[in-house]
Amino acid sequence: MDMGTVAEPAVRRGPRARRAACAALALAVVLAGCGGPNRPGGSEDAPGGLAAFYDQEIAWSDCGDGFECGAFEVPLDYADPGGERLDIAVRRLPAASGDPLGSLVVNPGGPGGSGFDYAAMAPSAVSADVRDRFDVVGFDPRGVGRSSPITCLEPAAMDDFLGVDYLSRDGDSDPAELTAAGVAELVDTNRAFVAGCRERAGELMRHLGTANVARDMDVLRAALGDHRLTYLGKSYGTYLGAHYADLFPDRVRALVLDGAMDPSLDVVDLGVQQAQGSETALRAFTAHCLDLPDCPLGGSGDSVESGIDRIEDMLDTAGRRPLRNGLDNGLEARRSWLELGVLSALYSESYWPRLSTALADAFDGDGTGLLRLAGDLYNRDDPRHYANYTSALVAVNCSDRPAPRAVDAYTDAVADAEDASPVFGAGLTWGALTCAYWPQDAVADPEPLDAPGAAPILVVGTTRDNATPYAWAEALAGDLDSGVLLTREGDGHTAYLRGDPCVDTAVDTYLLRADPPADGTVCPE
Structure with a gap:
């Protein structure tokens, strides 16, 4: 629709x-x-x-500025209430x-x-x-923040996971071309994420739904x-x-x-439809920008399609050769990270001026502004540390919804997603691949709510x-x-x-x- x-x-x-x-x-x-x-x-x-558990009383203590903080206990496994317990942090x-x-x-x-x-x-x-x-x-929900946070990868490995380039850079191939080598890199990166969760979180990863x-x-x-x-x-x-x-x-x-x-929705449909929504939001941003003076996407006489084509061309260029990165964070300003920066700015109109400036810089070869926006989206607050947001996000999504186990299902879905969303379709759809390797017995059975x-x-x-x-x-x-x-x-x-x-x-x-x-x-x- x-x-x-x-x-x-x-x-x-x-x-x-x-x-x-x-x-x-x-x-x-x-x-x-x-x-x-x-x-x-x-x-x-x-x-x-x-x-x-229901008889608990929270021992509130003053934590500043009129707030009170405390904690309450819950069972790790509700089927085994006498087993391991988790402390859940709470503020009021x-x-x-x-x-x-x-x-x-x-x-x-x-x-x-x-x-x-x-x-x-x-x-x-x-x-x-x-x-x-x-x-x-x-x-903080279980697995998040102060409540037994799950962390699946070291920061450098998380950079690779979020910035994996799902498009080929082999030889002179078009970066929009997906090759067998590109699929193999995606599979390896996503398997490594799940293996990291198994190693670091143990039984917790099975109870985060x-x-x-x-x-x-x-x-x-x-x-x-x-x-x-x-x-x-x-x-x-x-x-x-x-x-x-x-x-x-x-x-x-x-x-x-x-x-x-x-x-x-299953996790693949979730990604495909979110890509469609993001494309709609990008069109709204582009139309707004074209009515402003000094819009980096063109002028009032230009079409929304031409403005979006300019963004796509910049992302393709970054897929071949990374843009400059003025941040001391070790990231390459390639398509995946820059695409996340554009996506981040579409969450609120208040970010649109930052996006305009970041795109103008990117068209001049500087990806710093888009990298900053991408860092905002995934709580990458410094080169040595990630908040556990990304690990929890993936773990909960993979626990909540069924996912295809065959890689071909994702390849087919990407083709459809790219038709509906040329900018975001492939990235958001491949983002569901982690769930193909999540422990099957940790995934909830789909039920109507x-x-x-x-x-x-x-x-x-x-x-x-x-x-x-x-x-x-x-x-x-x-x-x-x-x-x-x-x-x-x-x-x-x-x-x-x-x-x-x-x-x-x-x-x-x-x-x-x-x-x-x-x-x-x-x-x-």
């Missing part, structure tokens, strides 16, 4: 009867809404064998009113993003009205004393929220799933989102029995607190009152 066009929303009848019941009670329960008061919680609903900002309705648990996405760090951004990530009535709580993280989040809910969960998840955080709702539908108060992922019986769940999609295409929001809202779709017409990844008062008001009202907007609402109004 054309990602710049809002499709007619599908009819979803699940939440309407519940909204009618909420309307009848609106005068009696203004802030808590149909959800009612959310405290106190308890462990009476603990699944079998898990009462000790107490409600400004001093009289909270409950906790708002937040997740920034990834997978691999730190909820612990995201909670520290509460003043900019959550509105003042919501912060006034909720404790804002973020945790999102269903486990959702169970951890329910333990957190109980430890916070909340009877039901109020949640804001962005990007991958929408997948986590959908898992939670499906596992614990009766414990849902209000879930905002912003920048939604489609649970039905429909959360029957859950309270209304708000799914938010942006029409020209590069990372999570708008069609994914439509799909997730349609899959959830009580899904409610809110659409933002615009660019960039995610919608809440991105400058659209229509979206912000709808999300805040839902969080505060458990009262969603009408299904199919489009913002701006």
